[in-house]
Structure formats: structure tokens, C-alpha cells
Amino acid sequence: MQLDDRKKKILHAIIRxxxxxxxxxxxRTISKYTDLNLSSATIxxxxxxxEEMGLIIQPHTSAGxxxxxxxxxxxxxxxxxxxxxxxxxxxxxMIQKADRMEQVLKQVVKILAxxxxxxxxxxxxxxxxxxxxxxxxxxxDEHQILAVIVVEGNLVQNKMFQVEExxxxxxxxxxxxxxxTSLNGLTLEEINLGMIAKMKxxxxxxSQVVSSVLDAIAESIQVEEEEMEIxxxxxxxxxxxxxxxxxxxxxxxxxxLEDKKPLAGLLEDSQEHENSTGIQVYIGxxxxxxNMKDCSVVxxxxxxxxxxxxxxxxxxxxxxxxxxxxxxxxxxxxQLDGIYKRKESDD
Amino acid sequence: MQLDDRKKKILHAIIRxxxxxxxxxxxRTISKYTDLNLSSATIxxxxxxxEEMGLIIQPHTSAGxxxxxxxxxxxxxxxxxxxxxxxxxxxxxMIQKADRMEQVLKQVVKILAxxxxxxxxxxxxxxxxxxxxxxxxxxxDEHQILAVIVVEGNLVQNKMFQVEExxxxxxxxxxxxxxxTSLNGLTLEEINLGMIAKMKxxxxxxSQVVSSVLDAIAESIQVEEEEMEIxxxxxxxxxxxxxxxxxxxxxxxxxxLEDKKPLAGLLEDSQEHENSTGIQVYIGxxxxxxNMKDCSVVxxxxxxxxxxxxxxxxxxxxxxxxxxxxxxxxxxxxQLDGIYKRKESDD
DNA sequence: TGTTAGCACTCTATATAAACGAGTGCTAAT
DNA sequence: ATTAGCACTCGTTTATATAGAGTGCTAACA
Numbered sequence: 001m002q003l004d005d006r007k008k009k010i011l012h013a014i015i016r017x018x019x020x021x022x023x024x025x026x027x028r029t030i031s032k033y034t035d036l037n038l039s040s041a042t043i044x045x046x047x048x049x050x051e052e053m054g055l056i057i058q059p060h061t062s063a064g065x066x067x068x069x070x071x072x073x074x075x076x077x078x079x080x081x082x083x084x085x086x087x088x089x090x091x092x093x094m095i096q097k098a099d100r101m102e103q104v105l106k107q108v109v110k111i112l113a114x115x116x117x118x119x120x121x122x123x124x125x126x127x128x129x130x131x132x133x134x135x136x137x138x139x140x141d142e143h144q145i146l147a148v149i150v151v152e153g154n155l156v157q158n159k160m161f162q163v164e165e166x167x168x169x170x171x172x173x174x175x176x177x178x179x180x181t182s183l184n185g186l187t188l189e190e191i192n193l194g195m196i197a198k199m200k201x202x203x204x205x206x207s208q209v210v211s212s213v214l215d216a217i218a219e220s221i222q223v224e225e226e227e228m229e230i231x232x233x234x235x236x237x238x239x240x241x242x243x244x245x246x247x248x249x250x251x252x253x254x255x256x257l258e259d260k261k262p263l264a265g266l267l268e269d270s271q272e273h274e275n276s277t278g279i280q281v282y283i284g285x286x287x288x289x290x291n292m293k294d295c296s297v298v299x300x301x302x303x304x305x306x307x308x309x310x311x312x313x314x315x316x317x318x319x320x321x322x323x324x325x326x327x328x329x330x331x332x333x334x335q336l337d338g339i340y341k342r343k344e345s346d347d
Numbered sequence: 348m349q350l351d352d353r354k355k356k357i358l359h360a361i362i363r364x365x366x367x368x369x370x371x372x373x374x375r376t377i378s379k380y381t382d383l384n385l386s387s388a389t390i391x392x393x394x395x396x397x398e399e400m401g402l403i404i405q406p407h408t409s410a411g412x413x414x415x416x417x418x419x420x421x422x423x424x425x426x427x428x429x430x431x432x433x434x435x436x437x438x439x440x441m442i443q444k445a446d447r448m449e450q451v452l453k454q455v456v457k458i459l460a461x462x463x464x465x466x467x468x469x470x471x472x473x474x475x476x477x478x479x480x481x482x483x484x485x486x487x488d489e490h491q492i493l494a495v496i497v498v499e500g501n502l503v504q505n506k507m508f509q510v511e512e513x514x515x516x517x518x519x520x521x522x523x524x525x526x527x528t529s530l531n532g533l534t535l536e537e538i539n540l541g542m543i544a545k546m547k548x549x550x551x552x553x554s555q556v557v558s559s560v561l562d563a564i565a566e567s568i569q570v571e572e573e574e575m576e577i578x579x580x581x582x583x584x585x586x587x588x589x590x591x592x593x594x595x596x597x598x599x600x601x602x603x604l605e606d607k608k609p610l611a612g613l614l615e616d617s618q619e620h621e622n623s624t625g626i627q628v629y630i631g632x633x634x635x636x637x638n639m640k641d642c643s644v645v646x647x648x649x650x651x652x653x654x655x656x657x658x659x660x661x662x663x664x665x666x667x668x669x670x671x672x673x674x675x676x677x678x679x680x681x682q683l684d685g686i687y688k689r690k691e692s693d694d
Numbered sequence: 695t696g697t698t699a700g701c702a703c704t705c706t707a708t709a710t711a712a713a714c715g716a717g718t719g720c721t722a723a724t
Numbered sequence: 725a726t727t728a729g730c731a732c733t734c735g736t737t738t739a740t741a742t743a744g745a746g747t748g749c750t751a752a753c754a
Binding site: 024026027028040041044045047048058061062063064 | 715716717718719
């Protein structure tokens with residue numbers, strides 16, 4: 001069967017209406033809602049066709065139709081116009097706090113959730129492929145050394161560790177130079193056993209300190225590994241949509257949102273399947289997370305520059321306002337893109 | 348009317364039973380449940396008295412009784428035995444990650460939520476009255492200076508800022524010495540305008556850098572101020588209790604939990620009203636947060652040593668297992684108490 | 695005087711049935 | 725090709741009956 005122009009219009013009307021009301025939509029509604037000037041009977045015939053094509057579904061015999069996953073898919077793929085929306089407050093807020101990436105991310109999810117009325121999540125950039133930029137050891141007090149590790153993108157990690165006895169200033173300076181000359185410019189993967197051995201040799205009596213620093217580096221990576229940093233906001237928004245808020249489903253969903261492990265999987269998956277637009281839409285059962293099969297998820301990959309990239313996602317009911325969400329995502333991505341890179345070249 | 352021993356026992360039995368089942372409890376149940384060997388009729392008389400005294404309530408004429416807020420209050424105040432419970436895993440996990448306070452706190456809420464099946468929250472210690480311990484400026488690259496600020500309790504703050512042109516090593520060293528000698532040992536409030544002027548004078552041409560550092564210090568405090576850091580865990584646990592999980596109530600509650608502003612108020616309030624045991628119980632309408640008037644909240648103040656103290660809370664249904672919760676809280680507090688102080692004296 | 699068995703009464707929760715109404719599919723007329 | 729009309733379906737709502745848990749009260753008992 002052919003999906004002619006009229007069928008498209010009707011499908012579009014059905015979906016739009018369903019997005020608004022969350023109720024199955026009947027032929028009469030469409031007959032009035034559109035400017036096609038067709039009677040409900042005609043619409044009924046068309047709807048029957050659309051159902052046959054798998055684009056809409058009848059929840060039960062005598063109910064209106066709701067979009068199927070496939071219907072949504074078509075809607076998302078072909079029927080959305082690109083609307084540019086101004087989210088000026090975003091930009092301001094982001095630039096303001098740009099010196100702390102964590103803050104930026106938290107800000108972003110918050111704004112997204114507030115703007116869309118859905119749940120939003122964001123993953124912090126992984127630092128694997130980032131280059132070490134700077135290492136500094138300081139003697140904080142008699143028995144404690146503070147290691148400050150800066151990687152590209154000005155991500156700062158602190159690690160405090162104990163030493164048996166104070167290290168004098170000069171030695172500390174030497175160690176600092178050793179560490180910086182040996183490690184600077186390397187990605188975290190490039191630090192291998194051979195180098196470590198060499199550095200320890202040069203550090204002589206203080207090889208223990210070198211070990212500690214390397215441990216610190218390793219540890220700070222590992223933390224990111226085992227539980228990828230993820231921020232969420234507006235988790236309770238899902239309670240606003242009756243089809244998700246009945247008790248079992250809501251508990252499952254909120255549970256998944258709190259757990260963050262499944263979320264990590266989701267965001268990773270979306271990065272793998274990245275397409276040209278950078279925006280991914282999972283509809284219903286398309287999502288890799290079982291608990292979210294009644295939801296839709298829109299994800300986008302951001303790139304802050306300096307190799308820092310992560311994923312941001314919006315989770316809502318299948319009848320989410322794809323148009324608005326994708327629009328918001330796009331402008332947001334535009335704002336985030338290279339926010340750090342730009343900053344550096346600004347100076 | 349007198350609350351004699353038998354009445355106490357019956358009230359106790361009613362509450363315990365209600366905590367378990369969440370259903371109104373009838374006279375027959377109590378008659379069998381207790382070892383009083385009384386008939387249901389007698390119990391009925393006693394219950395009638397207890398109701399008259401305002402300790403229990405009938406939801407409707409022909410239902411069993413449930414505890415009133417007052418009844419819970421009595422239960423909490425007088426009827427709980429101090430049971431010591433072992434939460435060994437807590438200690439281990441905490442010591443493990445003790446070098447990052449943030450991690451410790453996150454760990455603590457998680458464990459609490461998991462152990463009790465209620466929602467738990469914790470506030471990060473305020474740093475107001477902490478002394479500055481160490482300041483270090485480093486030249487990260489041509490135009491960027493990293494300031495690392497360590498306060499008592501090894502709380503580390505990083506702040507990156509821009510400079511017009513590179514500062515040579517020697518000058519940086521001097522600035523470091525200046526900052527450290529001027530500011531070390533001071534609480535953040537003690538830094539006044541006079542000192543600042545003096546330092547700027549000594550810094551001469553680099554007074555700008557001093558300003559930046561002071562700004563950084565001020566800013567890092569301010570962040571804590573405006574939105575007190577609060578971690579939550581197990582928020583979805585409340586959905587396990589039918590009396591809280593109907594749609595409206597649940598949405599309100601979860602909203603309040605996500606917002607964190609009301610939570611901050613709650614935790615502050617509890618710190619103000621601290622009593623000798625360090626543990627506070629808010630039952631139903633006693634809580635300062637409107638949205639939680641159907642819940643009970645148990646809070647406790649912890650003290651990590653070095654003036655770092657904050658509050659931890661557990662939020663659950665009014666029929667929460669006060670006994671267990673308070674027990675858990677107590678042992679937890681014991682674990683947390685002076686965890687940093689102890690650590691330092693260990694070395 | 696305290697305790698208890700018994701019973702009528704109350705009120706919710708559950709089950710069952712009936713009425714309603716939104717929406718469909720089909721047919722026949724335009 | 726479109727549409728009016730109509731019988732039919734099926735979930736939702738409303739009404740009604742029933743069951744059961746629990747109470748308060750009374751009277752009997754130790």
C-alpha cells in the first residue's frame with residue numbers, strides 16, 4: 001500500500017493529537033482537527049489502512065488509535081521540521097560556570113529537564129584519551145603529600161597520600177620536574193611499565209612517591225570506569241504522564257534512573273550508534289534498557305573540545321514531543337560544542 | 348486517665364504490628380499477638396481508652412486502630428530499647444574511601460538506604476569555620492594559573508584562572524610563600540579587608556593574582572552556601588509503601604527529594620534543635636517540610652572531626668521501624684565520629 | 695471490680711450486573 | 725471517491741448486593 005500525502009497528514013494529526021492528550025484518538029476528532037474537510041467515515045477508512053500498514057494500533061476493538069513504535073519512528077524520521085528555538089538562558093548559565101565542568105553538566109541536565117518536562121541525564125566525559133597536562137606535588141603537612149593532576153580540558157584531580165617522613169623542598173621540586181617531563185603530553189594509556197620502571201629508578205629513594213602518584217592517576221581513572229559519572233534531573237517528571245506513572249512501571253523506571261548502571265549502558269550504546277546528526281532516538285522497545293521499553297529516549301553526543309565528549313539524553317513517554325525535544329537538543333549541542341576549545345582561543 | 352503498664356504493652360503491640368503490616372490492627376489480632384492472655388473484648392476496652400487518650404486512631408468506624416502521631420511519639424520517646432546492630436560493611440567501606448570526603452558521604456547514604464529500605468539523605472559539612480591549611484599556585488600553561496586550596500579536614504578546592512602573561516617561577520614561589528604565611532591557620536571568616544590590602548601591597552605588580560585567589564576562596568565558599576551539597580539515595584524506596592505511593596503524594600515527595608532546597612531546610616532545622624543524643628525524630632506533621640507531613644524523618648548529626656559536621660537523615664513512612672532506624676543511625680554515627688581526626692593521629 | 699462471651703451494628707472492600715458511550719466496520723446512497 | 729447511517733464491540737462508569745472485619749454494648753461470670 002502507498003503512504004500517500006493524505007495518509008501522511010492523517011498520521012501526523014493522530015500522532016500530534018495523541019502527544020497532547022495521551023488518549024487514543026478517534027476518527028471524529030481527526031475529522032475536525034485537520035483542515036482536510038473529510039468526514040469521520042473517510043478518516044476511518046484511511047485509519048484502517050494505516051493500521052494495516054502497522055503505523056497505528058488499536059488498544060482494543062472499540063477505542064481510537066494510538067501510534068505504534070513504527071509510527072513514531074516514521075514521524076521522527078520524516079515529519080519533523082527543524083525549528084530553531086532560543087534557549088538563551090542556557091548559554092549564559094553555561095558560560096558563567098564554565099570553569100567547573102561538573103557544574104556545567106549539572107546545569108545542563110537541569111535546564112533540559114526544566115525546559116522539556118521530561119527526565120534528562122548526562123554522562124561526564126571519559127578522560128581516557130586525554131593527555132596529561134600538568135602534575136604538581138605539594139607538601140601539605142608533615143606526613144601528607146597532595147598530588148594535583150591536570151589533564152587536557154582542565155580536568156583537575158586531587159589525591160592526598162601519606163609519607164613516612166617529610167620530603168624537603170628541593171627533592172619535591174626535583175620530583176615534580178621528573179614527573180612532568182616524563183609524563184606530560186601522554187595519554188593515560190600510554191603510560192607503560194617500562195616508563196614506570198625508568199621513573200622509579202630516577203626517583204631513587206623516593207620511588208615510593210612516584211608509585212603513589214601513578215596509583216593516584218590510575219585510581220582516578222578507575223573511578224570513572226567502574227561507575228561512569230552520570231547526572232540526572234527531573235526524574236519525577238515521568239510521574240506527570242499517566243501511562244508511566246502507575247505504580248509498578250514508575251517504580252521500575254525510577255529505580256533504573258537511580259541505579260545509573262543501565263543508564264551508562266544506554267548512553268554508551270548511543271555513542272556507538274552515532275549517526276551524522278549526532279542525535280539518536282530510541283522509541284519504545286528500541287531502547288537497550290529493558291525497564292524503559294515504555295519510554296522513548298532521545299540522546300545526543302556533545303563535544304566540549306579537547307577530546308572531552310559525552311552523551312546527554314532525554315527520557316519521556318513514547319508520546320513525547322519529539323519535535324521540541326530534538327530542537328532543544330540541537331541548540332543545546334550547538335552551545336556546548338567546543339565550549340572549552342573556544343574559550344582557550346579567546347584569550 | 349493513667350497509662351498503666353498493660354496499656355503500654357497493648358499500645359506497643361499495636362504499633363509494632365502496624366509497622367509490619369501497614370494495616371489497621373484490630374482487637375482480636377492483639378489478643379493473640381501479645382502474651383497478655385486477654386480476650387479481644389478486654390483489648391477493645393483498653394483500645395477504647397487509648398483512643399480517648401489520643402494515642403491511637405480509628406480511620407473509620409469499623410476498622411482497627413492505627414497509631415496517631417502522638418502515639419508514635421510516645422513509642423519513640425519511651426519504648427525503644429537500645430539495640431546495638433553490627434553494620435560491619437559500613438566501616439570497611441568508609442575507611443576505604445576516607446581520603447575523599449564526598450565519596451564517604453555518598454557511600455554512607457547508599458548504605459543507609461540499602462540497610463533500612465527507606466530514603467536517606469546527607470548534607471556535606473560546611474566549611475565556614477575551617478582553617479586554611481595550604482595554598483598552592485601553579486602555572487599550568489602560558490595563560491593559566493591553578494590555585495589549589497586545602498582546608499582543615501583535607502578538603503581540596505581547585506580554581507583555574509587566567510593571567511595576561513606568564514609569571515616566572517621565582518615570582519610564583521614568592522607569591523606562594525606570601526599567601527601561605529598570610530593566610531594559613533585562618534578561618535575563612537577571619538580574612539578581612541585589612542589583610543587583603545596588606546597582601547596586595549606586598550604582591551606589588553601581581554596584586555591581581557592575589558585578588559583572583561581570594562575570589563577563588565570566596566567563590567568556593569559561596570557555592571556551598573547557596574546550595575548546600577546534599578546527597579540522596581533510595582528515593583524510590585518510598586514507592587514500596589502503599590500509603591505514600593499513591594500518585595499525588597509520591598510525586599510531591601519525590602519532587603521535594605529532588606529539589607534539595609527543602610531538604611536543606613530540614614537538615615538545618617534538625618541541627619538547630621539538636622539534643623543530647625544527637626538524634627532527632629520528626630513524626631508526621633512535626634516535620635518542617637510541608638510535603639513530608641505523611642512521613643517520618645529521623646536525623647542525626649555526625650562529626651568527622653576537624654570541625655566538619657553535617658546531618659544525615661532517613662525519610663520513610665510514619666510506620667517506619669523506628670527501632671531499627673535509630674539503632675542503625677547510632678552505630679553509623681559511632682563509625683563516622685572523628686573518622687578524620689582518628690586517621691591523623693594514627694600515622 | 696475486672697474480664698469475657700455474644701450479638702447487633704457499622705462501614706469498607708469486593709463482586710456482580712447494568713447502563714453508557716466512544717469508536718469502529720460495513721453497507722448503501724450520493 | 726466520499727459520506728451518512730446503523731449495528732456492533734468493548735472498556736468505563738454507575739449502581740447494587742454481599743461479605744467480612746471490627747467495634748461498642750450488654751449481660752454473665754469469677
